[in-house]
Amino acid sequence: MAGLFAAHLRELGYEADPDLDADMQDFPSGYGGAGGRFLVAVDGHDRVVGMAGIRDGEIRRLYVGPGHRGGGLGRRLVQELAGRWLETHGGRVRAVVARSNLAARRLFQRCGFTATGRAPADDRMRHCEIFERAFSCGS
Numbered sequence: 001m002a003g004l005f006a007a008h009l010r011e012l013g014y015e016a017d018p019d020l021d022a023d024m025q026d027f028p029s030g031y032g033g034a035g036g037r038f039l040v041a042v043d044g045h046d047r048v049v050g051m052a053g054i055r056d057g058e059i060r061r062l063y064v065g066p067g068h069r070g071g072g073l074g075r076r077l078v079q080e081l082a083g084r085w086l087e088t089h090g091g092r093v094r095a096v097v098a099r100s101n102l103a104a105r106r107l108f109q110r111c112g113f114t115a116t117g118r119a120p121a122d123d124r125m126r127h128c129e130i131f132e133r134a135f136s137c138g139s
């Protein structure tokens with residue numbers, strides 16, 4: 001998990017931040033609250049090749065290893081987390097996506113999310129946009 005998280009940060013060009021990344025420093029308790037959930041995908045040798053979590057209605061830490069992309073794994077992780085959250089809690093699910101991350105933007109749109117045009121309140125995330133999916137959207 002630590003290796004995959006490091007690769008995730010590296011690929012997106014982020015430095016680890018003890019504040020923004022507290023959920024991964026204290027993993028898995030960062031996802032242990034009500035409705036929190038973290039999924040990992042493993043290959044035939046039990047190696048972790050993909051991950052994604054949800055807490056407080058936000059999908060986070062979506063990452064698929066480079067050798068495992070393009071086969072629907074990212075979509076399955078997102079659909080499973082979003083679908084279960086909406087069935088259980090209703091309302092909306094959101095994700096924060098860099099405006100330059102075309103693959104992730106497309107993936108969330110294909111999963112029924114809509115780009116809101118809004119950036120997160122935290123100024124460190126001003127290059128990102130909030131995507132949302134409401135309960136009524138199909139999965």
Ligand SMILES: CC(C)(COP(=O)(O)OP(=O)(O)OC[C@H]1O[C@@H](n2cnc3c(N)ncnc32)[C@H](O)[C@@H]1OP(=O)(O)O)[C@@H](O)C(=O)NCCC(=O)NCCS
Binds near residue numbers: 074103106
């Ligand atoms: C984004 C990411 C999770 C996609 O994972 P994946 O398993 O390859 O995605 P899928 O195969 O499930 O693709 C789902 C949809 O996403 C879109 N997509 C995925 N990769 C894409 C790419 N490189 N370019 C354009 N669209 C892409 C496609 O629309 C695809 O559906 P479609 O083929 O039916 O149109 C993966 O590229 C990744 O881990 N990237 C680095 C980390 C990251 O960006 N995380 C997201 C942070 S918000």
